[in-house]
Amino acid sequence: MTEEKIYPISDLDLKQGGSPFRLDNSTRTLFEDCPRKYYWSARGYITPRKPAYFPWGQAWHTALALWHRGEGFEKAESAALEYLQKENTAQIGDTVHTGENLSELLRRYVEYYPSEAWVVLGDEVGFEWPLPEKGSGKVHSSYSYTGSIDAYIEWPPYGKLIREDKSTGIWLSDSYLEQFKHSSQIDGYIWYMQEFLGEEIFGVLMNTACKKIAKAGKTPLFSRDIQRRNPEQLSEFLIGVGESFLRLEHYWETWSWPRTTNPIQCVGGIGRSQCPYKSLCCQPVPFTEINPLDLGLATRDKEWKPWERWGQEGE
Numbered sequence: 001m002t003e004e005k006i007y008p009i010s011d012l013d014l015k016q017g018g019s020p021f022r023l024d025n026s027t028r029t030l031f032e033d034c035p036r037k038y039y040w041s042a043r044g045y046i047t048p049r050k051p052a053y054f055p056w057g058q059a060w061h062t063a064l065a066l067w068h069r070g071e072g073f074e075k076a077e078s079a080a081l082e083y084l085q086k087e088n089t090a091q092i093g094d095t096v097h098t099g100e101n102l103s104e105l106l107r108r109y110v111e112y113y114p115s116e117a118w119v120v121l122g123d124e125v126g127f128e129w130p131l132p133e134k135g136s137g138k139v140h141s142s143y144s145y146t147g148s149i150d151a152y153i154e155w156p157p158y159g160k161l162i163r164e165d166k167s168t169g170i171w172l173s174d175s176y177l178e179q180f181k182h183s184s185q186i187d188g189y190i191w192y193m194q195e196f197l198g199e200e201i202f203g204v205l206m207n208t209a210c211k212k213i214a215k216a217g218k219t220p221l222f223s224r225d226i227q228r229r230n231p232e233q234l235s236e237f238l239i240g241v242g243e244s245f246l247r248l249e250h251y252w253e254t255w256s257w258p259r260t261t262n263p264i265q266c267v268g269g270i271g272r273s274q275c276p277y278k279s280l281c282c283q284p285v286p287f288t289e290i291n292p293l294d295l296g297l298a299t300r301d302k303e304w305k306p307w308e309r310w311g312q313e314g315e
Contacts, residue, residue, distance in 0.1 A: 007044025007299040011288045014043055019245075019252040022128065024146045024306050025185040028244050034260035035251055040277045040292065047276040048298040052097035053169070055087035060167045060209070061150060063106050065123050068151065068163075073110055077103055096169060096211055105211060105221070112222050118155035118205075120163075125149040126309035129192050131242060143245050146307035147188055158202040161226065162189045166208045170271050172223045180206050180227050187237035190229045203228035257287070 009017070020027075020042075031038035063080035067073065081099045090097040126148040133141045151163040164186070170176050180186060186204045193201050208223045229237075251257055259281055260266065266281070268274035276297065283290050293299075 005044070005303045007301070008293075009043045011043070015252070015255055019249045021142050022144045022146050022307070023241060023244060025188055026306075027304070028241065029184070031248065032244060034265050034275070035257045036259045036281065036287065037265070037275055037277055039257040040280065044299045045277070045292045045297045046300050048296065050087070050089045051273060052088070052090040052094055055084060055089060056097040056102065056211070057167050058087070059084040059102055060211075061165055063102070064165045064207070065151070067106070067110060068116070068120050069123070073106070077106055080106070101211065101213065104213060105209060108213070108221060109209060118153040118161070121152050121154055121160075123151035124309050125152065126307040127192050127196070128307040129195055131238065143242070145188060145192065145241055147185075147192065148306040148309040149189060149193075152193065153205070155202075158226070160193070160197070160201045162193060162201070162204045164189070164204050164206055166206065167211050168208065169212050170210070171212070171219045172208060172210050172221075177208070177223055177225060180225065183227070184237060184240070186227050187229055187233060191234050191237055202226065
């Protein structure tokens with residue numbers, strides 16, 4: 001068992017702790033987007049106010065998990081609203097990240113999908129799986145890929161699939177939904193589950209909801225699409241994850257942590273939040289000498305460990 005980290009971590013302690021041996025999709029994406037952003041996150045700095053989409057999305061996941069376990073609408077709604085009331089950070093005037101909007105979207109969801117052809121085998125599943133060494137599918141390295149799965153299901157005649165529940169404030173257009181064909185998160189889900197089961201799975205059921213409720217007929221609120229991956233795509237995924245670990249080792253050795261060359265990563269854009277650390281990159285001193293607490297940031301209270309997530313086994 002590894003020792004629990006205490007935040008914030010000093011620059012020296014982070015360096016002496018060594019390069020990580022675990023990566024999940026969120027952390028890998030953060031690092032590849034901007035090494036400097038990864039550095040600040042690894043030291044434990046966060047915004048003082050959690051973005052409203054985060055607790056709202058967690059509440060939506062809670063509602064769907066209970067609904068698809070067969071717990072009924074009232075219990076699903078009540079548990080989700082209880083969580084949101086405790087964790088909600090929506091600003092005044094935000095009409096999307098509210099309990100009322102969540103209840104209405106859930107009501108429409110269960111009306112749109114009153115029954116399912118699939119059975120839930122388990123949900124809220126965290127995982128950690130070692131990567132294979134280069135040139136061998138049997139000998140594993142010290143690196144692990146981690147994550148968490150919303151649910152895994154059995155769906156005749158397809159067989160086993162992963163169900164991924166997503167909520168978004170973006171309209172469910174064809175161009176938005178097309179991104180799932182290129183998602184490394186989906187690559188990782190399929191690779192892990194096939195490693196764990198020792199057999200192929202059919203794919204990932206993307207269960208997407210738009211939390212911006214428009215007038216009837218304007219745009220779809222819900223979308224379901226099965227994403228599949230071929231062996232070549234999964235091989236490329238593994239190579240990419242391995243390369244990310246090697247780049248992390250490189251930055252640990254050089255301790256340079258360069259900023260992104262894409263300013264959209266800093267200021268945000270459609271479907272992308274602004275970087276919480278952008279003000280730190282404009283200071284007239286070396287970044288390792290900056291105290292982010294002096295510039296309005298806060299620290300997380302515990303380490304991000306998606307592999308420890310665990311829900312319920314199905315029948």
